Amino acid sequence: MNLLVVGGGGREHAIIKKLKENPSVETIYALPGNGGIAQDAVCVPEIGTKDIPAIVDFAKAHAIDFAVVAPDDPLALGCVDRLHEVGIPCFGPDAKAARIEASKVFSKNLMKKYGIPTAAYEVFDDPKTALEYLKTASFPIVIKADGLALGKGVLIPQNLQEAEDAVKTIMEDKAFGDSGNEIVIEEFLTGPEVSVLAFTDGSAIRPMVSSMDHKRAGDNDTGLNTGGMGTVAPNPYYTADVAQVCMDTIFLPTLAAMRAEGCPFKGCLYFGLMITPKGPKVIEYNCRFGDPETQVVLPLLKTDLLTVMQAVENETLADLEVEWSDGAAACVILASGGYPSHYEKGKVMTFPESTPANVTLYHAGDKLDGDDRLVTSGGRVLGVTAAASTLKEALTDAYAAAETVDFDGKYLRHDIGRRALAAMEER
Template sequence: MKLLVIGSGGREHAICKKLLESPLVETVFCAKGNAGMTVDGIQLVDISEDNHPELIAFAKKNQVDWSFIGPEVPLLNGIVDDFEAAGLKAFGPHKKAALIEGSKDFAKELMTKYQIPTAAHKTFTDYDEALAYVTEKGVPIVIKADGLAAGKGVVVAEDMNDATLALKDMLLDEKFGASSSKVVVEEFLAGEEFSLLAFVKNDKVYPMVISQDHKRAYEGDKGPNTGGMGAYTPVPQIPETMVQEAIEKVLRPAALGMIQEGRSFTGILYAGLIATNAGPKVIEFNARFGDPETQVVLKRLKTDLAEIITALLTDQEPSIEWETEGFEIGVVVAAEGYPAEYATGISLPDFSKFKDVTVYTAGVQKQEEELVSTGGRIYLVGASGASLAEAREKIYHNLQKADTDQTFYRMDIGHQGLHQK
């Protein structure tokens, strides 16, 4: 088979790499991809993810069997609808189903209607009304831009100053443009967070192994929210009973609810969850693989990923098996200043000197004969181990020896799981 993956980050690097492991797959194209992917035999296509006509023309010309859509923006722009209208297979939700990620207000309404457990919430477009509500409810409180904000449109306000500033940024100063013209204000939930993803085809839900992402920029979960600074799987402190409850009370009702709403979902459904004393509650839904969760979760997939997607696209029943032993962990290296202003053009280490780890590149390009940074999150270093401590040691051993000037990474990725059985 010839396959096309659309996107250019570390998530897409991991998806392409996993697809290439399949004996069924001859070629994996990635549009646009990034220069670091070529080391793994991924063929880059210089077409941006928002240029649907050119992507369709490329897929037809190169006889691509099916395409996998990585990021959220093309999904919300209706790329799957456009591919299918052109007679091409594409794996991902249609435009109207991708709204489960594209509007937090819509997702909250869905959860309320279908009794999916989540935080108490209210939606606002008026600054004064939102501020009055926050003042009444008190802090800590969570303020979210309604639309897409690349993982940065969520503020956990621990005091009234933070809350007021967040509301001002979003509703008055339009920090995220149209995405923050509406905000969702939620109660703060205490507990461990975890990510539960699933392959979904209409009413069929095939859960993946859970992982835990680290959203805050700095150690000790301090600093602003980012797109994710690292992840690990499994998450030993989250009991299996909690995971099963999340599958039955969150994933399955969400898939069935979307059908009821005339927005039947096919693709990767991502539930960001918090383990509360009252059971799992939803923080957010995404309509695609998470980044950096993908880089660790797919390493635990024993079944051929290309077989799974082919089965789902042809209404077959996939057989899916996951690794039950050991741990996977990934640590993101980002440009100093991220998620605010940051420099680009930073030289990357020589990854060929890294031992016992896998590197997934994201915001990089080739300049002369070396890789340099183009984005905030530059690359992720992943490792496997019989224990979480062993896997962490492999990553930090390599990073501490490498030239990581002008960049930073968290030293505490996976620390919550270290002392669990």
């Protein structure tokens, strides 16, 4: 089989490595891919993830048997719709279903209409009205741009002045472009956060192993928000009892709501949850695999990934048992110094001659230079993932492997998994 994976980051590298395990896979094309992904797939750097006509033309010309559309932008732009139109099976939601991430207003209204637990909120399309509302609000508060904003369109002001500045930044200065034409202002929830990705064909659902992300740039959750500086799986706060509550009150109701709205969701549905004192609530939905959650979840998948994805596409997921390892995984992100603000690119990367069997390097932001050397090309450069029988072992192995990779300005957090380990000791 010839496969196509749309995307070019660490998430896509994790997907590609897992797909390669299927013996029927001959060639995987990555559009655009990156320097490290080129070790596992044929990269086509000249085709970007938003160039839907070029993606479709490439798929037709290269007799693609199955496509995986991984990032949010091409999903929201209808990449799956266009590929389906030319007869190419795909993993991922169509554009109507992708609205569950592409529009915060859509997703919040969906939850309100169908009684899915989430934070109380109001929607605004006029900055003056939003500013008037904030004068009556309690702080801290959460302000979200409606549309896609590279995971950075959520601000948490601590007081009225910060909230007014946030509205101005999003709605007037257009820091996130048209994504800020509307905003959602919602109550600030407290409790442990949990990420649960789930395979679904619109009716059946198979949740993946839970995970814990680390968004802040600095140790002890300090500094700016990032795309994610590391992850661990499973998340100790996601107990069997919590999982059952989520299935009954969030997961199945969400699928039913999407069907009722005429936009059944097929693909990977990401539930960003908070375990509040009043029970689990939805912070956000994503219409695709999380990054870097994918880098710790897929290494624990025992069932063949392509088989699962085909069952999602064919709507036969109910007939498939999806199995997971009992172990744990940890991912430490190696970032460029200065990320997520200003950082330099083009730093030559050095690697060990070999890595332990339980360690995988997922390439996120690098490229090949003119001398075929891997050099940095992004903020998050590499995800170093280790799988082991316990989380403590996985973290030890991931950090040991992270020390063997080097580039000028390399930056990493040193406390990934610390909170998870502490939670496990308290139980």
